Amino acid sequence: MDLIPAPGRLTRSGEGRHTFGDRTGIAAGEGTQGTARWLRATLGAATGLALPPKADAADAADDAVVLRIDASLEPEGYRLRVTDAGVTIEGGSAAGVFWGAQTLRQLLGPDAYRRAPLPGRAWTVPHVTVDDAPRFRWRGMMLDVARHFTPKAGVLRQLDLMAAHKLNVLHFHLTDDQGWRVEIKRHPKLTESASWRSRTKFGHRASELWEDKPHGGFYTQDDIREIVAYADALHIAVVPEIDLPGHSQAAIHAYPELGNSDVVDTSSLPVWDTWGVNPNVLAPTDTTLRFYEGVFEELLDLFPSTFIHVGGDECPKDQWRQSPTAQARIKELGLADEDELQSWFIRHFDTWLGARGRRLVGWDEILEGGLAPGATVSSWRGYEGGITAARAGHDVVMCPEQQVYLNYRQAPGDEEPVPIGYVRTLENVYRFEPVPPQLSEQEARHVLGAQANVWTEVTEDEQRLDYQVYPRLSAFSEVAWSELPEPGARDFADFERRMAAHYRRLDALGVGYRPPGGPLPWQRRPGVLGRPFEGEPPNV
Structure with missing residues (x-):
């Protein structure tokens, strides 16, 4: 039937077919x-049929989708079940009924899209x-x-595409050094000034190319309510x-008191216009804590x-090592070092969110200095962070960079x-196994499940996003949804056969x-510098 993701069990009942018509x-x-x-x-919309409401029935005896x-x-x-x-x-x-409806749409053929x-x-x-x-609850x-x-x-549009692949979690990365994307009414400068930058590096940060025009945008709170609904x-x-x-320079640009102003002149920091790991991090002060509690x-x-995801990744400690304020905080709290200071940051919000009935999730760097008691780990630097967290009794979302x-x-x-990065073909993604055998x-x-991550430093618009994400997200959807008959038993040849229909x-x-044969002419970016990694990463 060429279904993607592959269902647990499909049984064909002869050669008959049910026809949808005006009475359906x-x-x-x-x-x-x-x-x-x-x-x-x-x-x-796709069929032109009205599909009017019908009274609920014990079966589908009246040409109905029950x-x-x-x-x-x-x-x-x-x-x-489909019968005459x-x-x-x-x-x-x-939710289960909805995923069944997605399968019905696939069975009707590509034109149903x-x-x-x-x-x-x-x-x-x-x-x-x-x-x-589904195999996993987090897809x-x-x-x-x-x-x-x-x-x-x-x-x-991305939500529609996710639903078509039976994915059920959108991890929405709303803030970084290069921009703040959500309206916070008590801190209006976050969208007035931190939501846009004056120019943008085009390609890898070593590239000499720039896009010399402002880039930005943000979602109003009503936009967010619409997206969530x-x-x-x-x-x-x-x-x-x-x-x-x-990853907080945009916020520091809008509110310089959030940064380590005893080390750098935070009042002169722009919204960052290039890529990489930024040295400008939040100051470990009560002012910062109260600010983000408000956010x-x-x-x-x-x-x-x-x-609720709090990031926690790629936090250089150099400014904290030089900052009298940070060092005083370490001494006051009886911490061993700057890693434990980061852990204190994360633990504070773990406690704060937990008191409000929410659960903190963060990238696997939150393991450094001691993991917050209620935290869930997004394991991105390979499998090791997820293995460590799971063995300590913490929930894990597997999203290793080498795979997804x-x-x-x-x-x-x-x-x-x-x-950019390692070569990750359609087959590589299809063969990703979220559960490490060491566990x-x-x-x-x-x-809890698995997640595919889409960072957008060199993904500048919808066209590029489509190119990077598909068809690999189609392969990932099967990894996250479909049970394996036995470890390592994924049949890529069968998946490729089903993809012929899924491309339509x-x-x-x-x-x-x-396309399977490589990028079309308008999908290429000749002369734009990337940063490929050499060698093949380990699978597990």
Whole structure:
């Protein structure tokens, strides 16, 4: 059936097919009305059919798509049955019903992804039974909108594409040295001045090229509410990230008192216009703590997600070593060194968020100096951070750069646009295994799931984002959703065969993916310096 991600079990019932027509309607049981609206909007647009509401029935005997919740199924699991009479989708929850509806869309064919019907098109679905459920509860994509801003419409489009691949977490990287992207009403300078930079490095930081025009943008709080509500309708959680105590020069530019002003002249720091690890980090003061508590107070009103990401990565300690204020804080708290000072920073917000019913998640550098008691770790520097955290009883999201950084190049050679990092082909991503074999069965339960990360230093617009993300996110979706029959048993040849149909779905959605044969002429960036890493990274 060429489904991506592959379902747990699919059984074909003969050669028959059910035809959708003017009489086809949707019978939505209690709790499934959201999926009914989504089906009516998406399939209605593609097919031109009205798909009117029908009374809920015991079966699909009246040419209906029957939606119902069956609590005996796994929460995100579903069962889809197609017979001569119609279609029944049962899910363990509203989310399970929705994922079943996504499978129905695939079964209708690539043209079901269009926004208007093609003339003369017949809409049929094969007689099948699909029993399916996800392997992991966290199936995520991280989108960096700080380095290059993605306007709201682009974020909504990415959510649609994630839902089509049964991904359920958008990790929203909202702040960095190069820009602050979310409105905070009590700190208006964050969007008045920290949301834009005067120019931008084009390519790797060693490149001599610049884009000499301002770049910026931000989401108003109403924009965020819209994004979160749209994601919720697609059963996607939005996890915001406010990076601290490193990657904070944009915030320091707007409010110089946040920086280590006893070491550098923070009043002269611009919003950063290049890439790399920035030495200007937050000062470990009560002023800084109160400032970010205020930021998080507003964020908690906007984002209902249980998890709140605080970054915690790439925080150089040189300014703290030179700062009398930082050294006094270390002495006051009885800390051993600057690593423990960073841990104190993270622990403070772990406690603060925990008191408000939320859970802190951070990059694996938060292990340095001692892990906060309630913290969850995003393991990006390989598998080791995730292994350490899981063995200590902490939950983990596996997103190692060597495997699932989609900003990394997709092939060797000069034709790849702005080649960054290791070569990570479609097959490399498909063979990614989120659970390290070093973990015991008990420890492995702390692996919540996996996430593909998309950093945007050299991904400057939607066209480039499409190229870097697809089709590799399609492969990742199967890693995160589909159970393995046995360790290492992924059949890439079968996946490639199914991708032949899936490329047509991406075409219908208008996705500018990387073709299997390499970049098209307009996808290349000749003469723009990248930074390829030499050698192949270890898999596990």
